[in-house]
């Protein structure tokens with residue numbers, strides 16, 4: 001169970017995930033959240049970069065020490081975190097985002113949030129897990145290579161009549177929401193208690209998507225998720241399971 005959450009804030013760090021990792025090595029207990037105004041080396045998945053250069057966005061990470069957790073339940077934590085961010089954006093701002101499996105939240109067809117879950121093992125067991133969340137809040141423009149697919153809370157609020165995001169308030173709402181979903185997840189270490197709600201917000205459900213991994217790229221129809229939080233797709237009238245990892249799922253007409 002995740003109970004108390006303790007917040008620390010820094011003006012600038014390399015990566016909030018890396019800050020949490022060094023604290024985890026110093027035997028820090030579960031529930032520490034480190035947030036930063038900017039990251040100089042923000043990380044995406046598989047060596048990609050996450051842009052959080054100014055004080056416009058949220059970069060925040062939590063330390064988890066799940067007891068007796070199975071290794072193959074770890075990727076599911078990303079799926080749980082995505083639900084939390086979606087929920088927080090909806091509850092504070094009424095922004096009705098969708099989850100682009102496994103780790104993006106999208107609004108108006110563009111990415112507003114990315115999630116990176118990392119873990120370390122010790123004595124053949126999961127030692128700790130770090131969940132890092134990046135949300136674009138006040139950003140009005142983005143580097144050229146992502147401008148076509150990135151959005152922010154303020155840009156989305158503008159479309160529905162205005163208003164402004166608030167980074168501290170949103171950060172707290174995200175982790176409160178994460179606590180709620182994570183504690184449901186940890187009971188069974190899977191998505192049984194959360195799947196129904198998750199699927200309501202799954203982007204591209206029932207639509208054609210393109211699955212891209214290192215070797216292959218093919219079209220499929222996204223059907224939903226299974227109890228492990230893996231994506232179920234249909235290819236040539238057969239169901240196939242897509243595991244997290246080095247896979248991208250795209251709509252066939254663009255980023256979402």
Ligand code: BT5
Nearest residue numbers: 015017042043044045048050051060114115132133134150
């Ligand atoms: C992610 O990876 O989306 C995970 C991002 C996790 C960031 C958080 S911030 C707090 C914590 N500390 C860290 O160092 N990281 C975590 P991925 O699915 O691989 O997507 C990365 C891709 O998203 C990049 O290659 C760009 O195309 C795009 N991208 C980068 N910055 C972006 C931004 N600010 N907004 C939207 N898209 C972005």
